[in-house]
């Protein structure tokens with residue numbers, strides 16, 4: 001992973017990246033719980049905490065169901081990660097049943113916390129939107145009020161050489177971002 005390191009920002013943010021190569025090593029339950037705990041403390045509208053997670057541990061049914069909902073390209077690499085998490089947003093407020101328009105925004109904040117805690121725990125994470133949300137909801141028997149928004153692969157990043165050639169190249173290329181002056185309207 002190559003990148004530009006100026007100006008100085010928090011090392012956890014600097015270190016975060018999205019690997020596709022994962023080692024064949026399970027994540028200890030305490031580390032997984034620390035990652036989820038970081039998500040739990042995210043901010044949310046009306047403190048609704050609309051985030052929900054289906055945790056797949058390699059070898060269990062949840063893992064197989066989440067993996068089967070990914071687009072083929074994502075299945076190629078994500079099937080090596082020891083943990084797959086389906087990230088869902090509750091679409092209505094619990095206190096009045098009205099639509100919660102920031103549910104996915106709040107979920108994103110929880111997932112961002114989780115990804116940074118993953119780095120803190122010595123892990124890496126790769127988020128995906130390349131999956132079939134309807135299929136995931138169906139195979140996992142998810143209630144309509146919970147929208148599957150993304151999937152996170154979690155584990156220890158591995159060697160790019162273990163990936164197919166096109167993916168291995170992506171793994172080692174310089175990470176790009178828009179210049180900061182392009183962010184303002």
Ligand SMILES: Cc1cc2nc3c(=O)[nH]c(=O)nc-3n(C[C@H](O)[C@H](O)[C@H](O)COP(=O)(O)O)c2cc1C
Pocket residue numbers: 016017018019074126127128129130131150175
């Ligand atoms: C919501 C979201 C959806 C993404 N979907 C995919 C995906 O389906 N497949 C994939 O390989 N990467 C996916 N990514 C990873 C992005 O491609 C990656 O974050 C981006 O290229 C920046 O690279 P970095 O995370 O290493 O900084 C996704 C990331 C986010 C946040």
